[in-house]
Amino acid sequence: MGHDFVDKIINASPEAQAILIILAFLSVGSWAVIGWKWVQVRRAERELRDFLVQFRKARDLEQIQQAGKGKVQSPVQALVAVAVREVQQLRKIISDKHERKGEFDPTVMMRDSLLMALERTVSENTAKLRRHLVFLATTTSVSPFLGLLGTVWGIMIAFLDIAARGSADISTVAPGIADALITTIAGLAVAIPAVIGYNYLANRIQRIVETCNNFSLELAGIIYKSSLNL
DSSP: OHHHHHHHHHTSOHHHHHHHHHHHHHHHHHHHHHHHHHHHHHHHHHHHHHHHHHHHHOOSHHHHHHHHTTOOSSTHHHHHHHHHHHHHHHHHHHTTTTTTTTSOOHHHHHHHHHHHHHHHHHHHHHHHHTTTHHHHHHHHHHHHHHHHHHHHHHHHHHHHHHHHHTOOSHHHHHHHHHHHHHHHHHHHHHHHHHHHHHHHHHHHHHHHHHHHHHHHHHHHHHHHHHHTTO
């Protein structure tokens, strides 16, 4: 049966073969994206989980910064780096606060600036995690239509053969119908793994983003409380 199926593909019309080649490229590309993103997301989850364990044990910002080192796949390293930079800038401002007393509240400035910086950092790193998922979404949308195009083309060829030969026996319509069925099956075979992979990866990335958002709020709260004593 497998040999016959390969023969049908080889003997398909040039139009059907062109559609099958496009679907093959989409299939290879989608599986490559699924595999690569799965490894990336899995590592990001592991790094985030390990970091949160160390974060709970940290006593100051320096220890938090040390816990975030090497976490390149998850956003935590960037979040900690942003927090450290904001705190350093705050300390420069507070060192001069007596001379500028009454012009502003440095702790309020720090809180607002830190929250905006952390939110921006989460957004930027979320975009990195979601990069190339659009290819899976595109494959999910395009593949069934390519299969449908092959279906319509095959049926059209079958009817043209009937009109040309004046006969509707199986030998006349078989080539066109075979092309139609092959492209339909190929379109679904490409689209189904792509949509499953996209939903699976998007859900795991969303959980990472939610965890990072919660962590950024907790980190901002810790820094804000400590700044009250500066």
